Amino acid sequence: MTSKLYLEIARNAITSHFSPVFIDKDALVGKDPALGEPGAVFVTLTINNHLRGCIGSIIAHRSLLDDIIENAAAAAFRDPRFPSLHAEELDKIIIEVSLLTHPQPLVYSDAEELSRIIRPNIDGVIMRLGNHQATFLPQVWEELNDFDSFFTHLGLKAGIGSDPLTLHPDIYIYQVEKIKEA
Structure with missing residues (x-):
């Protein structure tokens, strides 16, 4: 449940740049209270096993939910190594969320x-x-x-x-x- 939920949040954060997607933060934290706690994640995007974007936080500095949302969008649209993700790539990307322990x-x-x-x-x-x-x-x-x-x-x-x-x-x-x- 949790694993699927984190991937769903990341995909919705990316999809919301192309079409309206409402991310109900209160409902999500209600489903998984850990989302409201500080957390650090990296979100990695690949297409055909080739890196398409990877952005993350090393240290928890916001809620896990916000970190997933922000880093998913950043991996898709603000990784300086790649152009912004295009709508036609949305169905091709594979999303990976890595939850980090404290360094x-x-x-x-x-x-x-x-x-x-x-x-x-x-x-x-x-x-x-x-x-x-x-x-x-x-x-x-x-x-x-x-x-x-x-x-x-x-x-x-x-x-x-x-x-x-x-x-x-x-x-x-x-x-x-x-x-x-x-």
Whole structure:
């Protein structure tokens, strides 16, 4: 029920940009009180297994319901890597909602120790150095499935280069509950 409801909320948030869809927030919170609590999600859109948009929150800063609605719309219409979703793509997108746990800092001495601590396919990773920050959801391990390439790409995404661990950035991990349309 909950899984289906979160996907329905995300799809309605996107659909509402093309045709009127009323999202009754009070009724939704009545169905699932967790929607009224603070929550952080990423919403990922794919078409034919290719990324079409992905936007989310690392830290809960609004209700779970509002986070799903806002990030679904942002993934569809404001991901700077892609043009806005077109109405004819609406039936082609597959929506995935990832509910994040609160990030926890990791203490590590070097890349070798970090490689022993990090759990591929389980841990999402936030890398932070000064004003630079980036994250990869645990799902990214499916494509970047070895430690070195995962952190090389995360360092590039954060804007701190292809060998970021030599700079000893702050590392945080989190896990997700992934809910995906069939």
